[in-house]
Amino acid sequence: MSEEIYSPQFIEEKWQRHWQASGIDIASEEVGDARETYYCLEMFPYPSGNLHMGHVRNYCLGDAVARYKRMQGFNVLHPIGWDAFGLPAENAAIKHGKPPAEWTYANIEQMQVQLKRLGLSYDWSREIATCKPEYYRWEQWMFTKLMEKGLAYRKEAEVNWCDPCHTVLANEQVEDGVCWRCDTPVHKKNLAQWFIKITDYADELLNDLDQLKGWPDKVVGMQRNWIGKSSGAEVSFQVEGSNETLDIFTTRPDTLMGVTYMAVAAAHPLAIKAAENNAELADFLEECSVISTKEADVATMEKKGMPLGIHTIHPVSGEAVPVWVANFVLMSYGTGAVMSVPAHDERDYDFAKKYALNIKQVITNAAGDANVSEAAFTDPGVLINSGEFDGLKSGKAKKAITYWLTTQCKGEERTQFRLRDWLVSRQRYWGTPIPVIHCENCGTVAVPEQDLPVVLPEHLQPTGGASPLADCEEFVNVDCPQCGKAAKRETDTFDTFMESSWYMNSYTSANCDTAMVDGASMEKWAPVDQYIGGVEHAVLHLLYARFYHRLMRDVGLFDGDKVGSEPFKNLLTQGMVLLDGTKMSKSKGNTVDPKDIIQKYGADTARLFTLFAAPPERDLEWSDKGVEGASRFLHRVWVLLDKVGQTYPGQADSKVTKTLRRAIHTHIQRVTHAFEQGFAFNVAIAAMMELSNALNAFDAHDEEGKAVFEEGANALITMLAPLVPHFACECGERLGFETVAVMSAWPKVDASALIQDEINLVVQIQGKKRGEIAVSPNINQDEAMEIVQNTESISKWLEGQQIVKVILVKGRLLNIVVKPA
């Protein structure tokens, strides 16, 4: 059939040209297109200049999904774009003395070539770059809408500041007290900044997590954790000799009667006031503030405190409760003060022991013998020493005590979230300008819709310090849209997560330039059916995008009932690419350049290896030998196709042919199943290798054999198409496919081919395999037993045994339960 050898470079270029010319990767917007839609999306790349193996893995996974769904008959949307704003461009600009725009656009061009070289089936007609005004203008528009609705606001607050990055950061961007980008410790600063009220959506974002059946538990758990809802009560303690109250939040109002002291943060007004004429206390507060800014090993820090010399009055008993300042109480959570119940809280217990404070037990277990002489008893239980609340169980007591406090105006039910509002302003140049004008008369004024977009000047040269926007007079100086007087533009830009929070919706509306998105297009395509990316965005991008999607819904951009409230239906978080057990990274110098692999073996081999070497969600250990194995497989299949249409001398055996046909169809079934079960491409490929091995072992001796062999070859090539598309297309052409392989219909299982006349029935005795018998698949128990009795190698195990029970699992096994006679 073909004497040519498999030469990936040649055929890959050929088919990429072919696909582009035929437009098969374009998502159809034709009204008459009856196909069901499917939206497959991978997290879009930051245009750093070079594709690394992590990208390759991410995009090969997505491409396999998209191509598989196309072959299943779906109208697939598979777009790509560039998350093009961000700090690395500014850093590169400083280094090379070129504006970030230039660097960014050059990188995009370079990475486009690299992505195309991989043969990824993107709809390039919908490509976006977030740094373009036609993209970010809608983000600016949206922000002005949020200002109108009171969901975006400017407030002076204590915020996280990163010196090297010269900007503030959102809470989500601070990891272990250090900046997520540059790993330097952040410190607190008071600054007026722009926030978006994600806290208004905290409950919805939390509750809807239950809907996300197609998300990994891990990511759902991380988001739940991050939102951090806790229910309890706020309780007011009257300060002795004053009108003031000390308010605290507790999740354990049932332990109220066990309070023996109060603890406040060093920054709490009561502590500051008490320190005014107490030098020792002032020193201690100073010590606490120094430690807290370091934020290093907070967990191991010694618990320290000092009495403030003041007391509060217990709201129920009226007893005096001393107030302490403690270094473990955070001003930033709750009210900055806690009621301490050492008997039922480990931390309070340790603190009470250290400073010899009272420990009063108010909860016991069901048996009534719990004691707190050695440690705190933190389980819920039954109330004791609590007056009228005695005998209540913790759950009921929480309600009863909270209710009592409410009637006395000394407290109320309260829910506390860990989630803070999203800080979206950044003191950086290379980002979306915040569409706001500061006017001496009118205050902060949103840029009116007709004046949008506020275009970022692209020619500026950052220096690493303050944003060059502030010095750009033609940008800064503007007339106030309200009063017309000279005013100044806001020079902060948006957090780049603002762009990535809605790009998935933007793709649906590629043809719409009169609105942020088009409602009908959203209904057609959204939400994303399969989203694929790294787990590092579990509480960053993935939380913001869920939030922003709801904002778009509530601004009326689409119908929430039809599109849904969640932007991503299914999520696949792919593992990292490792070399020698550690993550590939430039700084560690343990990288493998995709370019080299593609040049040596071709894109298809690179794709096949990354899909085969590990399940998608697990880490993938890079192996040069493994790559060679993948390449070998493709060569073997290439040569295997030479057997199509051939007959070989020898006696045909219809049984052997039938067995091959059954193997073909069981493998179609297995491959399809692997694709459907969480895109287990590694398993699918293993099944295809088995099919290839089965075909290789077969020689056709007659017309029937020839036909079955061809059927198998066709199925194999078709199923390979989503994974190694160039290879499959070339092979498909050799085999005379009517449709190009990547657009061929996915093979169907012929159930009749799976039927067997004879099977090997496993025979077990006491659950232990003792042999096999060749029988009809429909054999009944008695018939099977008779064969067993006549099979010496098995029946010998039954000698001297009494048969208690026989279990026949149809088509699989026969288990005989015996006991000594």
Place this chain on the structure above:
RNA sequence: GCCGGGAUGGCGGAACUGGUAGACGCAGGGGACUUAAAAUCCCCCGGUGGUGACACUGUGCCGGUUCGACUCCGGCUCUCGGUACCA
């Protein structure tokens, strides 16, 4: 501490809904071809015992349910990821 994963040969990993553990690949061993090497092809490859057919044993540990457990239940160990003086 809490939350969520994971633990199967020398390695990456298979095993449908509880039904033959180790598919497929990599590495390794042996052989064929070759003057030789590479490539390719064939055979072997969890452990122990046995020349062998075969037997025993084996999926982190201890126990349980079941005719039968990698799979289900209870209790641990180790490991990876996330997170926290969160009141």
